[in-house]
Amino acid sequence: MKNSIFPVLAASALAFSLAACGSDDGGSDAGSGGEASGDAAAADLDLITDGTLTVCSDVPYPPFEDFDDSSDSGFTGFDVDIVSAVADGLGLELEIKDSSFETLQSGLALNSGDCDLAASAMTITEDRQKSLAFSDGYYDSKQSLLVPAGSDITGIGDLAGRTVGVQQGTTGESYTEENAPEATITAFPSNAEMFQAIQAGQVDALLQDLPVNVDNSTKGDFEVVEEYDTDETYGLAMQQDNTALVDAVNEQLTALRDSGEYDELYDTYFTTEGAEDSSATSEG
Template sequence: MKNSFLPVIGAATLALTLAACGSDDSGSDSGGEAAGADLDLVTEGTLTVCSDVPYPPFEDFDESSETGFTGFDVDIVSAVAEGLGLELEIKDSSFDGLQSGLALNSGDCDLAASAMTITEDRQENLAFSDGYYDSQQSLLVPADSDIAGIEDLAGRTVGVQQGTTGEAYTNENAPEATITAFPSDAEMYQALQAGQVEALLQDLPVNVEHARDGDYEIVEEYSTDETYGLAMQLDNTALVEAVNEQLTELRDSGEYDEIYDTYFSAED
């Protein structure tokens, strides 16, 4: 998955980016207070980010860090906030509220960073940044399981996360399985450990984390052309433009590759 950062961005996202770049009112000057003043932020001078935690390696709790969180998404939005001259505040939120647009549209946060795939359905309620990570789905089972692939899930119990593309993929490709949707990865993994489900189908990097101790293994990976984006309110085009400019600077400077290698080099 190395160097997979150059995704094919959906037409709607690309159109939004081009429209923003053509604006005379940049609003994304990374010169500190001037930039933040034009971005219609929940709190002046602060980029407030909502994320569904834990979901390692993308987001996790870390009391030793300045924000109280760690992970790939956390490092990305930390760099974006720094580039905009803004403080960063991260809030733990339910993924369902993030992907539906409720958290953003109710003013809880300015931006959602939660390993969220850009989809046409979500674009009806949310504006997305350019894609910043290409992902795959995967099937995790106990190391001694006789489940060898998705075709073996008929009549078996499989855990998914509510509201995710993993849930949609499972419903479409394993309709004869007994599918249980959980609010978060933490609850899914606990259910697998307790024997309440026999497999987990979700994003590959998260299942990689669960497989590290040797008790569980990934038996299949699924290419689904998924690209993660940072989500914002539909009408906050100034913030979308500013975030996209910061993502471009991260790519051009090489800082994105450094962040990527910190979390994913072992997968390559």
């Protein structure tokens, strides 16, 4: 076992649901057959721009997505690396757009034609599946509680009468509403505003995805005091009627797992050594 920041996210817990990924024509080898096979697969996809996979993401949300002027796409992060590998496997160029999470999780950005795919640490939920199609799960996560170091808040049971920052439209917001009903909940558009609020003392705690709160804790005198296992799995979201794109993305995710590239990307962001290296190179 590698020295992981998040030992609960063992590789076995991150396995994709691959039952729907197979292909009678050998499609599961997508991504390893070269540009010609990728071009052939991409030709049947209903993309908003021919030859380009257009991805929307709510940025910044490190370590999943962040701005990076030094990269070809202008962005960095685990989600960015995943969709970059998917685009490469399909022989497509990659364009990433910064979007609000609310427009992504509601389906507005996809269904209005702003992008082909949403990659934004988005949990697969029954409610979201009413307006979106999801890929197989590519990451298992937890919720968590971040407070200033030395705070008398030691867990969710201490939040009565306190102000908690959450991100609007997220499962973290729902979890806080259900499990801390006596707290004052303040919803923000993104993690950037949330973190600024706790830095300024405007909120007493932040409740959101564990990896993001861990990243926040490295930027000041803050600590994660509690973690919550909510059985959340992230998926890449697409339009419900674009089944060809969903199938193609799932084939690429399968290829990433089979080749070992997924494990390499995971280790870059979620092991102690890899996360330190990534933080040093993506500071922006």
